[in-house]
Amino acid sequence: MKISAKCIWKQFWYDLVIFFREPFFALPILLLPGVFFVVYAGSMAKDAASIEGFAQYLPMYMILISFLTVFFNIGTQYVTDKQSGIFKRLLLSPISLFNVVLTYSLRGLLISVLGFFEMIAIAALVFHIPMSSNMILFFLAFLVTVIIMMLLSLTLHGFFKNSRQVMPFTIIGFQYVLFASGMIMPVENMPAVLRYLVYVNPVYHMNQILIRVWYSAPQKMNHIAALAIWVVICLVLIRFQKGFATDK
Amino acid sequence: MSFIIDVQDIVKTYGEKTVLDHIGFRIPAGETVAVVGPNGTGKTTLLEILMTLRKVDSGSVSILGKNANEQKAVDEIRSRIGVMLQEGGMYSYIKLKEALDLFAAFYSVGRDKIGQLVEYFELQPYLNTKYEKLSGGWKQRFLLAIAFLHDPDLVFLDEPTTGLDPKATQLVWEKIRGGVEKNKTILLSTHSMEEVDKFCDRVIVLSKGKIMANDSPAAIKDMLKVDYFSDAYFRLVEGDDRR
Structure with missing residues (x-):
């Protein structure tokens, strides 16, 4: 039986409906990073000589929304859907694994894009931060980071069978992204040994790449190479991972 | 006679452990067949093989006349089977009417058919209710409705009445019997010997990966000279009366 575009659209639509119904997901994911940015940038703006430099913090907040959606929400849902038999039930219908992952990905992309425009709107309307002259490329680069984040999320969460296992990982992962990505603590001020934790953090490299695209600065190959290595690792892991509660 | 399920000499192992050990059976169309056995005896593995979720190490499995070891056939088999899983497998926050709409899209089922199904399973009062808000009995009834949504030839029910009170159990069985009257083949796992x-027209008793009996409950009771099927079951899985 062939799956039509209408069928995929319906699955995507109900996936979104369910996402916005779930308490403690939709609003915190979309609102909290924006609120944090307003508070943070607002407190800094009082003393700042120029607001232009604030733009360097925008990518990190956009990535944070993407991380919360793709890693925190979709990643844990991926595990709980396996646990509650939803995956098995979907796979026993004419829907393929590709359709299921596609639906997750489309939602991750959509919420991340909403977060992107939310941050741009706050930056432009609240703080009058000048926009990048490279905005289209910046947007495309952001989409690429979301796709890589999705790949990381599905690969790593593929190792977990139930929510009890995945919660500690998600909490540690969240703290790692907050403290070892340059978001809260400047990397230059960290002890040398801790900097290695930052250098293996894909979120740190995503942030660095996006900042350079925003300011039209030349890219450093080490950031691109680091992300490329992560992509290769994920693809290798997926290749050897047993699939979604089936041994087909 | 045509067989809906034809299993020949299958073996399934997980690492060193042999879960299904050279078993075979055939199920004709229109029968209600139960697979019973102690926990960990291979019931779920057998059902998952028949549902095309798992592959066998050796032997052959034919479902609805298709070789379940071929991927091309698997897609067709899945579009013609109905499934009710023990875990539920339904989104907690989806409303019943939305779930019906979603699964109807998967199976290309029209609105008329959904309407008939809603009427038959008496789902009307709960169409705007989220799945998580339903009682255990209504959840099972709804999952059963989804299993029958696309008018499948073969329906798998994994412990359909576990945890239900007698009234809810009776209602679920009424609906299952309704499917049987339409010449559906039902394969279910259960712990209720009653x-x-x-x-059930036929029961397959599994123990330690082998089939201990495969016949009608009445024939098995006659063979073992017992009045209740539960006595027959215990003698088969714990005693020496092995076939």
């Missing part, structure tokens, strides 16, 4: 005795 249900096997009362409702």
Whole structure:
């Protein structure tokens, strides 16, 4: 039986409906990073000589929304859907694994894009931060980071069978992204040994790449190479991972 | 006679452990068949093989006349089977009417058919209710409705009445029997020997990866000279009366 575009659209639509119904997901994911940015940038703006430099913090907040959606929400849902038999039930219908992952990905992309425009709107309307002259490329680069984040999320969460296992990982992962990505603590001020934790953090490299695209600065190959290595690792892991509660 | 399920000499192992050890059976169309056995005896593995979720190490499995070891056939088999999983497998926050709409899209089922199904399963009062808000009995009834949504030839029910009170159990069985009257083949796993005795045409008793009996409950009771199927079951899985 062939799956039509209408069928995929319906699955995507109900996936979104369910996402916005779930308490403690939709609003915190979309609102909290924006609120944090307003508070943070607002407190800094009082003393700042120029607001232009604030733009360097925008990518990190956009990535944070993407991380919360793709890693925190979709990643844990991926595990709980396996646990509650939803995956098995979907796979026993004419829907393929590709359709299921596609639906997750489309939602991750959509919420991340909403977060992107939310941050741009706050930056432009609240703080009058000048926009990048490279905005289209910046947007495309952001989409690429979301796709890589999705790949990381599905690969790593593929190792977990139930929510009890995945919660500690998600909490540690969240703290790692907050403290070892340059978001809260400047990397230059960290002890040398801790900097290695930052250098293996894909979120740190995503942030660095996006900042350079925003300011039209030349890219450093080490950031691109680091992300490329992560992509290769994920693809290798997926290749050897047993699939979604089936041994087909 | 045509067989809906034809299993020949299958073996399934997980690492060193042999879960299904050279078993075979055939199920004709229109029968209600129960698979019973102690926990960990291979019931779920057998059902998952028949549902095309798992592959066998050796032997052959034919479902609806298709070779379940071929990927091309798997897609067709899946579009013609109905499934009710023990875990539920339904989104907690989806409303019943939305779930019906979603699964109807998967199986290309029209609105008329959904309407008939809603009427038959008496789902009307709960169409705007989220799945998580339903009682255990209504959840099972709804999952059963989804299993029958696309008018499948073969329906798998994994412990359909576990945890239900007698009234809810009776209602679920009424609906299952309704499917049987439409010449559906039903394959179910259960721990209720009373249900096997009362409702099933055939029972496959599994123990330690082998089939201990495969016949009608009445024939098995006659063979072992017992009045209740539960007595027959215990003698088969714990005693020496092995076939």
